[in-house]
Amino acid sequence: MDKNKRSIMTKKESIIASFNKALKNFGVTLPILLGVVLLLGLFKIYVSSELISSVFTGELLGDTALGSMIGSISAGNPITSYIIGGELLKEGVSLFAVTAFIAAWVTVGVIQLPAEAAILGIRFALTRNALSFIFAILVSIATVVTLGVIG
Amino acid sequence: MKSNKKEQTKKRNKNLYYGFSFLGVVIVLHVVLFFFDPENICGSLHASLQIIIQVIPVLILVILIMGIANYFLKPKFVSKHLGAESGVKGWLLAIFIGILSHGPIYVWYPLLKDLNDQGMRTGLVAVFLYNRAIKIPLLPIMIFYFGISFVAILAIYMIIASVLEGIIMGIIEHKTRVRRKDA
Numbered sequence: 001m002d003k004n005k006r007s008i009m010t011k012k013e014s015i016i017a018s019f020n021k022a023l024k025n026f027g028v029t030l031p032i033l034l035g036v037v038l039l040l041g042l043f044k045i046y047v048s049s050e051l052i053s054s055v056f057t058g059e060l061l062g063d064t065a066l067g068s069m070i071g072s073i074s075a076g077n078p079i080t081s082y083i084i085g086g087e088l089l090k091e092g093v094s095l096f097a098v099t100a101f102i103a104a105w106v107t108v109g110v111i112q113l114p115a116e117a118a119i120l121g122i123r124f125a126l127t128r129n130a131l132s133f134i135f136a137i138l139v140s141i142a143t144v145v146t147l148g149v150i151g
Numbered sequence: 152m153k154s155n156k157k158e159q160t161k162k163r164n165k166n167l168y169y170g171f172s173f174l175g176v177v178i179v180l181h182v183v184l185f186f187f188d189p190e191n192i193c194g195s196l197h198a199s200l201q202i203i204i205q206v207i208p209v210l211i212l213v214i215l216i217m218g219i220a221n222y223f224l225k226p227k228f229v230s231k232h233l234g235a236e237s238g239v240k241g242w243l244l245a246i247f248i249g250i251l252s253h254g255p256i257y258v259w260y261p262l263l264k265d266l267n268d269q270g271m272r273t274g275l276v277a278v279f280l281y282n283r284a285i286k287i288p289l290l291p292i293m294i295f296y297f298g299i300s301f302v303a304i305l306a307i308y309m310i311i312a313s314v315l316e317g318i319i320m321g322i323i324e325h326k327t328r329v330r331r332k333d334a
Binding site: 014015017022026028034037038040044078099102106112114116120123128132138139146 | 166191195257260323
């Protein structure tokens with residue numbers, strides 16, 4: 001009985017310690033996350049969809065790279081990227097560029113980079129984001145070409 | 152053991168210092184911009200507050216998962232299912248959890264750091280983060296804008312890209328480790 005009680009107490013202490021550790025680890029990242037949220041607020045106010053669509057030139061490859069670049073520095077709910085992407089298509093921007101823009105929006109995070117670098121390491125964050133940027137362009141080309149082949 | 156704890160505290164203090172420095176720079180940026188454009192800065196702060204309100208439930212969920220993971224997932228377990236010897240199962244698990252996870256990407260960093268410290272492969276961390284791009288609840292909206300064929304093809308290529316990215320990240324990590332060992 002005493003042994004049982006001790007085991008329950010140890011389990012309880014272990015659970016408390018686990019959540020304590022989680023809170024502590026999370027607390028360390030809180031200032032960075034708050035900084036990122038404040039930057040996102042600035043982005044929401046200063047970067048409009050009109051501003052984004054005004055950058056595209058009509059050149060296929062250049063626009064695809066540009067789409068990936070703009071998607072990389074953009075942030076927010078992915079729905080916003082779909083809406084902007086839809087508008088860009090209506091304005092004659094190529095599907096290659098729009099796809100790269102949508103893909104980079106969710107896979108590359110320049111605004112979140114300080115948080116990612118601080119928590120997961122600078123090398124990891126830079127390599128991952130650089131690769132995601134390149135993959136956004138490749139995924140866009142593969143998707144649109146496949147779509148063209150399928151019809 | 153003691154030196155390990157000391158090292159962890161040092162690392163934590165360094166991260167805290169970096170975090171507060173970054174937050175300080177962002178606050179200074181807001182203060183400077185406020186003098187030139189007070190209306191938009193108030194709007195920006197309001198937008199940030201809305202983001203915080205939206206994010207709070209996910210933050211709580213992540214802290215809960217971190218606590219549960221700390222209690223149940225021991226390094227040996229993480230290493231077996233998401234570590235070097237996890238094989239195809241590890242890749243599939245990272246893809247699956249990445250697709251299912253929701254909320255902003257940055258709230259997941261602390262949990263991934265914990266799992267990485269416990270033995271999760273760096274390549275799988277990248278796979279998880281990449282697959283967060285496929286958001287099941289948002290698929291109907293995406294289909295509405297771009298059509299079902301486009302969304303299906305894009306999703307398949309994104310999963311393939313995530314695995315390729317994970318492989319490359321793994322190779323880079325391995326090479327860095329070998330180079331460090333040689334040095």
